Amino acid sequence: MRRITLYSLSTCGVCKKVRKFLEEHQIEHLDIEVDTLDSGEQWLATKELTKRNPKASYPTLVIEDMVLGFDQDQLAEKLLGMNR
Template sequence: MVESRGSIPGAHQKHLVKFYGLSTCIWCRKTRQFLEDESVAFDFVYVDLLESDERESVKDEIRKWNPRVSFPTVVIDDAQCVIGFKADELKQVLGL
């Protein structure tokens, strides 16, 4: 059973990384795997597993960065956002 929220420890802690995904989505799975493989510390949320009130507030959070509220969305330092599984872009933004 996948948890709806959590934190993954990692050696790279320089950035505040928030991962928004869906538990059923393969691209989200790949993105999370990439972050784990690169030992990036991050917080994750699976929006499809949230109850409706919390889900709406998290959707509002994502909407600020990604108006289409698509997944995965990774927000870095509350300053930048990477939409979709884009390893090269994540590497660049995270300085990996």
């Protein structure tokens, strides 16, 4: 199974849409809500995020080495076939 990581913020509406999409389609993922981490963990998560997405924008969805934002059609294309 592919490793999927969602970098998100707890207050981000678009992040909530991505999370809901993943949950509705039962796609296993690691959800890192950066703003709920303690300061040291925030620093490490942000450092890892900026390696993959230099803009450090939220949400950022990392599938293996592929980086996506929220485009529902693109998410469906890239992710839905994974669970079949």
